[in-house]
Amino acid sequence: MNSRRRAIILLIVVGVMIAAAVVTRGFGLWAKDKDESLILYGNVDIREVNLGFRVGGRIETMAVDEGAEAAQGMVLAQLDPVPFRDALAAAEAQVAVARAELEKRRAGNRPQEIAQAKAAVAARQAALARARESFERRRGLVANGAVSKAAFEAAEAEYLAAQAELRSAEQLLSLQQAGFRREDIAAAEAQLAAAIAERDRARTSLQDATLRAPSPGTILTRAREPGAIVQPGETVFTLTIDRPVRVRAYVPEPDLGRIAPGMRVEVTSDGNPKTYHGIIGFVSPTAEFTPKTVQTEDLRTDLVFRLRINVTDADNRLRQGQPVTVKIVGLHPEAQR
Incomplete structure (x- = not known):
């Protein structure tokens, strides 16, 4: 009976040790899985442009209001053209x-x-x-x-x-x-x-009396109204450029070798069940400290490198300035050697 009891105890000890070894990856001696995903944090880039006339004059018409979708080349506002025609x-x-x-x-x-x-x-x-x-x-x-x-x-x-x-x-x-x-x-x-x-x-100058949208986007601010006298360069509209959607994320310095431009990533945001897809388009060559707007699990004083991710299937639920989580599956080929 004593020998049987000792055998049972020995089997239990061996089982516990095996389980511990599996959980701790051989007590830290086993290599990590090369296909382990990398989680990064960032925000959707805010891309805005203040639009104004290159010449001064009196605003005659304003064709759009805040929230309107603007196509590239669309007429947004028009100055009184009479003085410009006379000068011409x-x-x-x-x-x-x-x-x-x-x-x-x-x-x-x-x-x-x-x-x-x-x-x-x-x-x-x-x-x-x-x-x-x-x-x-x-x-x-x-x-x-x-x-x-x-x-x-x-x-x-x-x-x-x-x-x-x-x-x-x-x-x-x-x-x-x-x-x-x-x-x-x-x-x-x-x-x-x-x-x-x-x-x-x-x-x-006559052509500049017509204000056109330089790129597709959404009118964020309408700063003036018809009849107002504006000076050259004075802001009349603020246009937010919502396509293409770009995400600004940050990778810690120890993980820099695991990523490279061209890698595909997954992007998610709070309260949105959809998983978006993107491609890493740029990795900054310069280190910086983690911005305070980026919520990570590491210390904010860690050195990081900035990434620009181009989202390929973005929709209107992914808004500028919104915090997002970026998941990178797999390693950079150079890191797998």
Whole structure:
């Protein structure tokens, strides 16, 4: 009986030791299962953009209200376009003036202007011939006293003046025939370019008087109302970008080697029975301390690395800023070696 009792006790002791070994994984000597999942914590990214006009003016219409769904390119608000249209019309008129001036300088002077300059030269030549004849006649008479010295000097001055007037007329004819200088044409080209730039600026300002949604999303805030005068850059709407949905999670430094971009994950949130699926798109190369908004079971002062997870099957029940739990099944291939 004693031997049987000792055998029973021995069997019980061995069974307890086996159970303890299984529970404690060989008292810590057995390797952990490589397929063990990793649980991370984070939040759905808050992605918002403040929308405003690049130009100032009076708001004429606002097409949407808070909570409205906005498609990319959808018109959200419109400034009074009249001042911008007037500025564009004035700029287009300046372009027309500058272009006409440039074309005139490139074409040179008209044939009528050149003919007029030639006629002026001919008239100065005739005047010079008369002045020369009078000067030569009086020069022969002044020696014998038939003409006074004063009369001779007057004829000489008239002759010299006629020569100068002829040279001036010839120079004017040469300018008419040569046309405008290259510098004048270049200046006209620069004036046309400046006028075109001003017209394009006015056209851009007219386009900027219409506020459009830069991407799909939901109107979170309507900060102004029709009739309000707004300054450039002043917030009119706040748009929350709800697609694609991204989760910002954090992995402790000891588990960093278990994850890699491209790994598939499962995302869950409190009070929502649905399990969402996502892909790790980014792992931060820089360590940081756990943000206070992330609830983990570890100490908040542990170093972590930020992850960005792109949720592939998100719906409206997964809202921005919401705390979520991320489950990663399996290890990074490099960690399985």
